Amino acid sequence: MILEALQREATARDRDDAFAGLRDEFRIPQHQGREQHYFCGNSLGLMPKAAAEMVQEVIDDWAQLAVEGHFKAQHSWMHYHTLVRDALAHMVGAKPVEVVAMNTLSVNLHLMMVSFYRPSAQRPAILIEAGAFPSDRHAVESQIRFHGFDPERDLIELAADEANGTLSMEAFQRAFAEHGSRIALALLPGVQYRTGQALDIGAITALARQAGCAIGFDLAHSFGNIPLHLHDHGPDFAVWCHYKYGNAGPGAVAGCFVHERHARADLPRFAGWWGHEAGTRFLMGPQFIPAPGADGWQLSNPPVLAMAPLRASLALFERAGMATLRAKSERLTGFLEQAIQQHLTTALEILTPSEPARRGCQLSLRVRGGRDQGLALFEYLVAQGVLGDWREPDVIRISPAPLYNNFADIAGFVEHTAAWAARH
CATH class of the missing domain: 3.40.640.10 (Type I PLP-dependent aspartate aminotransferase-like (Major domain))
Incomplete structure (x- = not known):
C-alpha cells in the first residue's frame, strides 16, 4: 500500500510537470514491451529523435x-x-x-x-x-x-x-x-x-x-x-x-x-x-x-x-532553459532521496550530499551488505528494466536526468529495489 501511494504521487507529479513533453523528444529504450527506467545519463544520454534527422x-x-x-x-x-x-x-x-x-x-x-x-x-x-x-x-x-x-x-x-x-x-x-x-x-x-x-x-x-x-x-x-x-x-x-x-x-x-x-x-x-x-x-x-x-x-x-x-x-x-531544468532536476532528485529514506534505508546508504547546491541529479548509493550484495541488486534491477550504473568497488549511481526522466521512473526504481530487499 505504501508503494502504491508513492506511485500515485509520482503520477500526480508527472501530470503537473509543464516540461513532461520533453521526454517525447527522446528514444526511450524498451524492456519487455514497456519503456525502460533509464538512469544512466551520467554515462550515455539518450538519443534525441531529431539527431537522426540532423x-x-x-x-x-x-x-x-x-x-x-x-x-x-x-x-x-x-x-x-x-x-x-x-x-x-x-x-x-x-x-x-x-x-x-x-x-x-x-x-x-x-x-x-x-x-x-x-x-x-x-x-x-x-x-x-x-x-x-x-x-x-x-x-x-x-x-x-x-x-x-x-x-x-x-x-x-x-x-x-x-x-x-x-x-x-x-x-x-x-x-x-x-x-x-x-x-x-x-x-x-x-x-x-x-x-x-x-x-x-x-x-x-x-x-x-x-x-x-x-x-x-x-x-x-x-x-x-x-x-x-x-x-x-x-x-x-x-x-x-x-x-x-x-x-x-x-x-x-x-x-x-x-x-x-x-x-x-x-x-x-x-x-x-x-x-x-x-x-x-x-x-x-x-x-x-x-x-x-x-x-x-x-x-x-x-x-x-x-x-x-x-x-x-x-x-x-x-527550449527548456537550464534554470527550468535545474529546478525540475532538484524535484526529481529530492523525490528519489525522500523515497529512499522512507522505503529503502535498510537496503541503501546515500553517499551524495543532501544539500541541493552540493549535488547534481545523481545519487550514489551503497548497498548495505557489501559488494556482492550491491552487484546482486544491480543485476536484478537490470533484469527488471531499471538501468543505473555500477562503479567499483561498491557504488550504484542513479541519475534522473530532467530532460527525459520522470517521477514514474523513480517510483519504478523504488518498487523493484524494495522487492529485491524484501527477499534479502
Whole structure:
C-alpha cells in the first residue's frame, strides 16, 4: 500500500510537470514491451529523435554535393562548429568567444595542459582529488613525467575529509594553504563522478588564484547537469564531454572553455591549421596565427557528422532553459532521496550530499551488505528494466536526468529495489 501511494504521487507529479513533453523528444529504450527506467545519463544520454534527422541531413548533402558541401550544404560544413557556439556558451555561462566544440575530453585536457601546466622547479605540482576519474589521473601523471618531474612527489591528491567520501571547502583551503606555493595547476571536477558531489567552482577558483595557481575543471558530469558560470567564476579553462548529459551520442565531440583573458597569441599551445585565424587560413602560409578565443586551440577541421547530434540536443536545452531544468532536476532528485529514506534505508546508504547546491541529479548509493550484495541488486534491477550504473568497488549511481526522466521512473526504481530487499 505504501508503494502504491508513492506511485500515485509520482503520477500526480508527472501530470503537473509543464516540461513532461520533453521526454517525447527522446528514444526511450524498451524492456519487455514497456519503456525502460533509464538512469544512466551520467554515462550515455539518450538519443534525441531529431539527431537522426540532423545526421541524415549531413549524409544527404555529402551524397549530393561532395566537397562542395563545405560551402553549399544546408548548413555549411566550413562553419558547422559555429552552429553550436552560442548554445554552448549559454550552457556553461561563458561568452561565445570562450567556447569551442572540438576533439574529445582527454585530448582537450592535454591541449589545455600544454598551455596552462607550465611547471618549474619551484612550482612543479598538479593538485587533483583522490579518486579522480582515471583518464584525468592518467593525463596529469603523464604530463608531470613529460616535463621531467616525479608524480610520486608532484602529484598531490586531496583526500576526502567528510563522511561518504566527499570533500569540504575547508579541505581545499588547507590544501592551497599547505601546497599552494608548489602547485602549478589545480585540476578538479565540477561534479565528482563517484560520489556525485558538486564542488563550488567559484570559491575553489578564488583559492587557486590567491595561491598563484592555474586552475581548470573537468565538467564531464557537470555539463547539462548543473548551472555553470565559467566566465564570472574565472577558471583558466574547462573541458567536458557531450555524450553524458549532453545527449550527443557515443564518442561525441567534446567541448572546451578558455577564459577570454587568455585570448592572446603568445600563450604556448599545440597548433593545428583549424586553430589558425579564419581570414588567412586558406592562404596556407607557414606562420601560425591563432584564431581569437577558444577557436585558437582547434587542431583539425570539425567532425561534422559527430556535431549533428549535438545540435539536436542543444536545441532541447535551449527550449527548456537550464534554470527550468535545474529546478525540475532538484524535484526529481529530492523525490528519489525522500523515497529512499522512507522505503529503502535498510537496503541503501546515500553517499551524495543532501544539500541541493552540493549535488547534481545523481545519487550514489551503497548497498548495505557489501559488494556482492550491491552487484546482486544491480543485476536484478537490470533484469527488471531499471538501468543505473555500477562503479567499483561498491557504488550504484542513479541519475534522473530532467530532460527525459520522470517521477514514474523513480517510483519504478523504488518498487523493484524494495522487492529485491524484501527477499534479502
